[in-house]
Amino acid sequence: MEFTHLVHLSWFNTAYSLRLFGPELAVVAGILGLLFVRLFNIERFFPAALVAALGAIAALGLSTHQFVRYDQYDAYKIAERTREEAKAAKAVLPVGAGRAATEAQRQLEYRAEMQSLQTRGGYFTQLLVFDHFTVFFRVFLLMFLLCVIYLTVISGIPDREDAPDFYVLLLGATLGMMIMASANHLLMVFMGIEMTSVPSYAMVGFLKGRRKSSEAALKYVVYGGGAAGVMLYGISLLAGLLGTAHLPEMVQSLAEFSRLHTDVGHDQAIRTLVLAVVMITVGLAFKLSIFPFHFWCPDAFEGASAEVGAFLSVASKAAAFAVLVRLCLAMVLTSQLVSVDAKSAEEMVSLMRLPDILRQVYMYVGIGLGVLAALSATYGNLTAYTQKNIKRLLAYSTIAHAGYMLMAVSAMMVILNGPGELNANRIHQASESVGALLYYLLAYLFMNLGAFAIVALVRNQTFSEQVSDFAGLGKQAPVLAVCLAICLCSLIGIPPFGGFVGKFFVFYNVAIAAHYHPVMYVLLAIGVLNTVFSLFYYMRVVKVMFLDPVPEGARVVDIAPLSDAGRYALLATIPVLLLGFFPEQITRLTQDVARQLF
Amino acid sequence: MDTVGLENFLIVGGILFVCGVVCMAIKRNAIGVLMGVELVLNGANLNFVAFSRYTKLGLDGQVLALFVIVLAAAEAAIALAIALNFYNNHLTIDVDRADELQG
DSSP states (O other), X not given: OOHHHHHHHHHHHHHHHHHHTHHHHHHHHHHHHHHHHHHHTOTTTSOXXXXXXXXXXHHHHHHHHHXXXXXXXXXXXXXXXXXXXXXXXXXXOOTXXXXXXXXXXXXXXXXXXXXXHSSTTEXXXXXXXXSHHHHXXXXXXXXXXXXXXXXXXXXXXXXXXXXXXXXXXXXXHHHHHHHHHTBOBHHHHHHHHHHHHHHHHHXXXXXXXXXXXXXXXXHHHHHHHHHHHHHHHHHHHHHHHHTOOBHHHHHHXXXXXXXXXXXXXXXXXXXXXXXXXXXXXXXXXXXXTOGGGOTHHHHHHHHXXXXXXXHIIIIIHHHHHHHXXXXXXXXXXXXXXXXXXXXXXXHHHHHHXXXXXXXHHHHHHHHHHHHXXXXXXXXXXXXXXXXXXXXXXXXXXXXXXXXXXXXHHHHXXXXXXXXXXXXXXXXXXXXXXXXXXXHHXXXXXXXXXXHHXXXXXXXXXXXXXXXXXXXXXXXXXXXXXXXXXXXXXXXXXXXXXXXXXXXXXXXXXXXXXXXXXXXXXXXXXHHHHHHHHHHHHHHHHHHHHHTSOOOTTOOOOOOOTTSHHHHHXXXXXXXXXXXXXXXXXXXXXXXXXXXXXX | OOSOOHHHXXXXXXXXXXXXHHHHXXXXXXXHHXXXXXXXXXXHHHHHHHHHHHSTTXXXXXXXXXXXXXXXXXXXXXXXXXXXXXXXXXXXXXXXXOOSSOO
């Protein structure tokens, strides 16, 4: 290849990648804007929240455009178009045309070639991947970011002096999450996780001069650093054993690995691989606050302000689930390999089929995730009973919800790798489990945001976060109380709210997975039982709000229904109702997104 | 046996990792715990570089190691700031004294 063509190719590649990376760049622009606000001291004219919101809105606009007009960004479609252009250019090219014309023609052909080389929308030299799943999570995270920025404006948690720093951290964490959701390489997985964690540590400790806040941040950073280190060591072992850190290539190397190492009992390499997978699971479980690695979660949430709690509980969990789904699929899906160098169709088929031993191992991975999910849901729900602080109660509830959502991933792994031939029907069922997870995440976004937001708004009036201090809220601020009750009922999973539909879909998919392995029936039973357990502690809060007498000398909550605070509560609660009443449209959307992943 | 092979590097990396984990587990001083984290990260880094030399992982390993060095610095900056903040509020950096949040 000539040098000029190489330059041209890399230029085109970068330009194409930057276009796909637009939303992230908009967030970065927002961060830079915030730094300028601080530098030139112009907060009086441009409040930091406004700059942050503008960055988020620009990014949301770009990613919504990517979502709606996906074809304009899809590498295959672009390649097809350029190939046609090249053909047309060739047709009109006269014999003996000038050198410039042939040059242009060749460049077009190179472009088409380059585009078709992109496997499943990988960009930035395949470090990141662009598909429906990526774009869904971008829209999801940015929408949530906007909601949180608005919440902080209303509740005024970062004071004027600290606002630019706070929003820089908030935007930076979101940027990390967006990278997590589009990671296509183990480096990007780790980078994304760290870029999310590091600002989160600082945000947890953001309440200045509070003993609890600094303690929460210290615990979070110590445990978080440890978990990240262990995960990185696992990644190093995995990448070394497989000889690749690129996710779509992992399945092929794993298949080769399982052919080379057959002696399961005695082979060192297999033990090392298992160790690597366990270490990576530890890191991810920490981010997801799954049961044995949950201990940071209640402390961090109690010490941090409720706004930060809302952000961490929804956004960082959603991004971690995106990474988990991507890693699971990278191990399983052979259709990821578009550029397999197979000579014939038969060879292709044999490459596409995973060895049986590997599928069996994956099924046990799925069941293992199910066990973690069951433990996490049960532990979260049982421990939430005795909590007196509402943020702590909600923290245990997020542990339980992480368990429910993990059930969907476990169901996906069991459906894909259970005994029997893998066929189109099973792939469809597996994609439905991912769709269920996405639906659950959407419902969880609004119901958890609503709950944390109302806690923050009430705290601003009563200066307390104890459950008992919510007494009388039903009379003093009926709109807020009803909204909180709706969010809590949705968290329990009572129809007709959004949480019910999400939970129903997840359990339905666990029931389907039970056709492939009977252990999933146990998981289903535990899930349903847990829903019943969780009824009591959520309902206790509702009872305190509406039935308990107001204690003597309690501060009065004075929030009018149409004040900013009242409207915010409605804003968060109405989608919970919509997700409950009109599940068809949104299911279609989430299922579409999930189907494109397979 | 005279040449230095992949195993030797992995053993050193493993020792660093174990030292780091032990350090995280037994140190009561927050700074000591953070030093343990650094040891773990550097153990992983050594693995990456060794794998990039001896296996087909190639330059990916070295790039990973470079990024991890930068990330470790960023994490250390935040962690030390948080430790300082904790010290300002509690007049100690003993992690065992961080016991107000419980339940």
